[in-house]
Amino acid sequence: MKKTTRWILIISSIAIVTSVLWNTYVFFQRFKEEERAKMTIWAEALGEFIQTTDLDRDMGNVTLAVMKNNTSTPIIYVGNEGEVTSNNLPENRVDDSVYIQRKIQQFTTENPPIDVTFRNTKYGTLYYGNSDVLNNLKYYPMALLLVIFLFAAVVYFFYRTFKVADQNKLWAGMAKETAHQIGTPLSSLLGWSELLKAENVNPEITAEIEKDIDRLLVITERFSKIGSVPALEKSDVVAETYKTFQYLELRSSKLVEFDFKSPEIPIYCDINRQLYSWTIENLIKNAIDAMKGKGRLTIEVVLDKKFVKINVIDIGKGIQKNDFHQIFEPGYTTKKRGWGLGLSLVKRIIEDYHNGRVRVFASTVGKGTKMQIVLKTTP
Template sequence: MYFSTRQKAPNIILLTAAFVLVSLILWNTNSFFKKFKEEERLKMEIWATAQLELIQSPVDQELGNLTLKVLGNNTSTPMILVNEEGSIKSLNIPQEKQTDTTYLQEKIQEFKNENQPIEIIQGGELLETLYYGNSEVLNKLKYYPLALLLIIFLFGAVIFFFFRTNKASEQNKLWAGMAKETAHQIGTPLTSLLGWNELLKTEAINPDITIEIEKDIDRLQTITERFSKIGSTPELKPQDIVAETQKAYDYLKKRSSKLIDFSFKTDLDHLLVPLNVPLYNWSIENLVKNGIDAMKGKGSIALQIELKGNYVSILISDTGHGIPKSEHTNIFNPGVTTKKRGWGLGLSLVKRIIEEYHKGKIRVLTSNKGGTVMQILLKII
């Protein structure tokens, strides 16, 4: 993760402070847990002493109020008493389980793992053994550090994604700024070219030359307009999706290799969709060019337009080498490319134009060694 020099120090201080604070909370919680466990042990030792007094007292002798209070006051800690004859007595265990020997034996083993059993001894003779488990409060407290760690993890994830999003936002602003600056820089020589072309028209030269120059100037103006719209919210107007798609497709067809077979298919004559024409045409051109690159300049490119409920579906298919299934989502991320020489910006721009600007969808519909089909979905008016 990258931080600018100005951001780095405050971020490190913040993360360090958060780590120290969380460490103190964990340490304090652990100390409190240990102390609470010691208090519970002391309480059970007092209970065992009261139980010894109960065993020692004659049948006809009344027990003191303190002894009775100690024995009857513990209603939260589960206990199992086992005397020297192996007889089992349980306290604070579910009523239906108190006669289940197998369950009680399992509980004894569980209690032994949780706490050291307390032996009730008189005159060197073992009378009973007290097995006890953690109280409900202690059990809840035991999982508190885990819950805290989970909170820390989520807190760290939020911080990570915040800075990651911040970084992506900065990169987007950078690319948008570069795009606008490029459009601005192209504008000056473009104006000059327009002037020179008008001058050429006054000379005795073949008019076809100036016509072709005008076409290239128009193309440069289109590119300039596209770059100028990156980073700003483009205006969408109702446009005929069939005509605009055909126009972008035909432009590339005329300027591509004769080794590529182009086909255009649709049953629709006219369909209005909210579009920003320069940016939409840019998307179509990017997808077609990617298909041409995937075929290494030889193969078939097909474009099909059809209705899908409230959406119009534009399918661009090629006969290239295909895209691995694991990359179907990643290829739309900036910097990801399957080409040896590529910046990985084309498809990320297409995704931004279609999904952010036009509120549509784009995806890899199918892809294998025989080719790839890309799908654009746009809502119709």
């Protein structure tokens, strides 16, 4: 039903626009014909005036009145002897021969010239252009289309905004519910961890379990923050990046060679640690997937004046250039399994919450990709 209604509205809109444009065109042509008829009468009046000036002064006065009635259409009369008379042109240009010749060429393209004759005798040629009313009418369809386009753009913008807002509410609700659901088994795991300690289980085992429990706590906190503005605090980006890097290195395939490069000094930025860690984790996991679990993965932290750049580099399958922006769109994925939300979350976290920038810095199909995050440093 909604699809049928949408098509009815689209077809009706096209029909209305087509009708308005067609009627405008018909009115334009009719007005142009009436203007030519008026100019034809004016040319006849001019020929009669030239012939009767010495014969019938009263008739000449009537003809002169007809000629003076034209106050809108620009005209140029060129006599057989080359004399030039103009009307409705700028007074300061009527003696400019170059300007007059250019106008004659313009008028000839707009309307066919009219011979000024009387009783089969030709006295000259009349050139005339479109009046201001006709010129304005000529641009009316374009103005109408522009208004319609702007109106459609505004409608689409509001429709898109409401749709995105609904989607955001849905994702925020799902994320918070996920955090709530994780919380229950997580509490049990904390209890089991304490029982294992009491039973004197190998401390190395319980230590690794506690790391995973801490990780689950971080993930729960991440999901709970979706839909709300996160608090930012001054943190060492080098340390926070390395912490996530090290955690994933220990839990990834040994076929992936990890490499971390950074200055030996701390670099401070205002970040939310949980959400920032999420972005690094997403980029690292994407890089590992691009290499199909085998290859070299490098993270570089580079200080560049007032900014810090975090580069995640892989030697995977690469990204085509026309997909550089598209990969950040929600739902876009090249994986057989995946919802295409990872990079869209990365973009939102970095650009909306941290006022930074994330982009595909460089990529070559079959050779690898360099993803880059840029954040402003904090003194």
